[in-house]
Amino acid sequence: xxxxxxxxxxxxxxxxxxxxxxKSEYHLCEACAREKGELIPGTSGGFSIHNLLSGLLNFxxxxxxxRAESPENLRCEVxxxxxxxxxxxxRFGCSSCYKYFNxxxxxxxxxxxxxxxxxxxxxxxxxxxxxxxxxxxxxxxxLQDSIDHEEFExxxxxxDQIRELERQISE
Amino acid sequence: MSAxxxxxxxxxxxxxxxxxxxxxxxxxxxxIARNLKQHPFPLLATxxxxxxxxxxxxxxxxxxxxxxxxxxxxxxLSGLDELNKKMLVEKHLISxxxxxxSRNGAVFISDDESLSIMVNxxxxxxxxxxxxxxxxxxxxxxxxxxxxxxxxxxxxxFDDKRGYLTSCPTNVGTGLRASVMMHLPALVLTQQINRIxxxxxxxxxxxxxxxxxxxxxxxxxxxxxxxxxxGQSEAEIIDNLRSVVLQIIGHxxxxxERLIQESRLRVTDRVxxxxxxxxxxxxxxxxxxxxRLSDVRLGVDLGLIEGLTPQCLNELMVLTQPGFLYNSYDxxxxxxxxxxxxxxxxxxxxxxx
Ligand SMILES: [Zn+2]
Ligand SMILES: [Zn+2]
Numbered sequence: 455x456x457x458x459x460x461x462x463x464x465x466x467x468x469x470x471x472x473x474x475x476x477k478s479e480y481h482l483c484e485a486c487a488r489e490k491g492e493l494i495p496g497t498s499g500g501f502s503i504h505n506l507l508s509g510l511l512n513f514x515x516x517x518x519x520x521r522a523e524s525p526e527n528l529r530c531e532v533x534x535x536x537x538x539x540x541x542x543x544x545r546f547g548c549s550s551c552y553k554y555f556n557x558x559x560x561x562x563x564x565x566x567x568x569x570x571x572x573x574x575x576x577x578x579x580x581x582x583x584x585x586x587x588x589x590x591x592x593x594x595x596x597l598q599d600s601i602d603h604e605e606f607e608x609x610x611x612x613x614d615q616i617r618e619l620e621r622q623i624s625e
Numbered sequence: 626m627s628a629x630x631x632x633x634x635x636x637x638x639x640x641x642x643x644x645x646x647x648x649x650x651x652x653x654x655x656x657i658a659r660n661l662k663q664h665p666f667p668l669l670a671t672x673x674x675x676x677x678x679x680x681x682x683x684x685x686x687x688x689x690x691x692x693x694x695x696x697x698x699x700x701x702l703s704g705l706d707e708l709n710k711k712m713l714v715e716k717h718l719i720s721x722x723x724x725x726x727s728r729n730g731a732v733f734i735s736d737d738e739s740l741s742i743m744v745n746x747x748x749x750x751x752x753x754x755x756x757x758x759x760x761x762x763x764x765x766x767x768x769x770x771x772x773x774x775x776x777x778x779x780x781x782x783f784d785d786k787r788g789y790l791t792s793c794p795t796n797v798g799t800g801l802r803a804s805v806m807m808h809l810p811a812l813v814l815t816q817q818i819n820r821i822x823x824x825x826x827x828x829x830x831x832x833x834x835x836x837x838x839x840x841x842x843x844x845x846x847x848x849x850x851x852x853x854x855x856g857q858s859e860a861e862i863i864d865n866l867r868s869v870v871l872q873i874i875g876h877x878x879x880x881x882e883r884l885i886q887e888s889r890l891r892v893t894d895r896v897x898x899x900x901x902x903x904x905x906x907x908x909x910x911x912x913x914x915x916x917r918l919s920d921v922r923l924g925v926d927l928g929l930i931e932g933l934t935p936q937c938l939n940e941l942m943v944l945t946q947p948g949f950l951y952n953s954y955d956x957x958x959x960x961x962x963x964x965x966x967x968x969x970x971x972x973x974x975x976x977x978x
Contacts, residue, residue: 465819466834467834479827481819481823532665535669543668544793544794545747545793546666547665547666549660549662549666549790552787553784559787562794563855566795566853568853568856569855570786570856571786571787571856572785572786572788572855574858574859574862575769575772575788575789575859577776577781578776579776580785584785592858592860
């Protein structure tokens with residue numbers, strides 16, 4: 455496959471971006487990717503994911519700036535990073551930035567991850583209840599999966615595990 | 626503790642063994658990013674904060690549960706010269722970012738080098754497990770077990786809705802980046818590679834070639850990793866990547882079989898020519914060396930070349946990089962002489978066959 459930009463060099467970078475739930479594909483040679491400032495997570499050298507994020511964030515600022523609160527006033531009160539600094543750097547200053555910029559993060563996370571809510575591991579000390587709920591959600595997914603694959607013995611076991619955990623929560 | 630023990634030998638302990646599907650999968654890597662709640666992320670942290678982060682995390686190493694991983698060696702980056710940093714990067718034990726840009730950076734490396742824990746990189750803590758062959762699950766299980774130990778001692782930045790909070794929005798949630806390095810010469814030779822890679826990139830995974838000094842993918846090596854860290858559980862991320870890698874392995878195997886059946890003579894010729902050039906060249910640049918080594922590796926896998934092990938080729942992959950090359954000849958390499966020394970080193974290694 456040739457680079458979709460120059461059509462000359464072979465495309466060596468392949469990635470997709472999710473914009474408002476729509477996926478677009480990119481096939482670029484490294485030279486064109488660098489020129490376009492496109493980036494891929496984990497690449498080093500001239501590439502930086504932060505430039506890409508910065509593009510997304512600034513785009514959003516222009517689009518929604520009029521009706522939303524002016525982002526210049528948004529500031530993390532713990533580390534002092536402003537929203538506009540964040541949108542230039544593409545990186546948070548501290549864990550509280552997530553709280554202060556919260557209202558503006560959903561669109562960003564939707565674009566980058568296609569999702570806004572964590573469903574994975576939970577630290578033990580954060581609390582048993584969330585952890586157990588997550589566990590139940592996970593078991594339910596596996597239960598559906600076993601039913602889809604007609605693995606009924608495994609499904610029965612998973613169902614029992616779910617009941618047991620639900621009992622623990624209600625106590 | 627110096628880094629010398631980790632840079633004096635090109636092969637990590639794990640590279641001397643082979644893992645599952647090692648004819649196609651070179652290595653499996655899992656990295657999880659974590660931050661301490663009470664400190665700003667490294668980008669904005671003061672040196673004082675970063676020192677405290679380093680101290681807090683280093684103390685955790687005293688937890689007896691670490692003993693199952695053998696001795697863990699803490700190394701401060703400030704105590705290393707540029708060459709040793711470069712060599713640790715070439716062995717994938719630290720990231721270029723930690724080597725070049727970190728303040729108060731450190732790395733804790735296990736005896737067998739399969740576990741390396743980076744401190745004050747882009748995030749306060751990055752736990753990395755690197756295994757030979759296709760061992761994603763094993764790598765994840767070890768990384769999460771190490772994470773559990775740290776979690777018992779320090780408060781991680783975690784949010785009910787967003788999960789583990791990271792410096793970069795692309796890592797938030799699980800903080801998990803899982804990647805598999807694959808050698809796919811037959812898919813490249815049969816020109817199926819781009820179709821497969823573009824399919825892969827449509828399902829939330831990223832593929833990149835392994836780049837050398839030039840801009841083209843070198844040595845038919847490709848790294849496939851998850852792009853999404855939020856909204857999928859760790860198990861889903863690992864399973865998703867695993868199943869895609871399994872499919873690519875299937876395609877590569879089929880392509881190799883077809884090559885042998887339909888063009889045995891041409892493949893043999895290509896492989897033996899590359900072997901001949903590597904054994905006799907007086908100068909070779911890194912790009913050609915990577916391509917020729919890929920051909921020879923394919924030849925070994927297909928049984929066309931005997932007496933050469935995949936380990937020897939792994940060793941050459943590391944040794945022919947600039948830092949190790951420079952070190953092999955005691956620093957007598959001038960910038961313009963790299964190609965000559967690279968050729969010499971390869972000749973010497975292959976000459977023993
Ligand atoms: Zn191009
Ligand atoms: Zn902040």
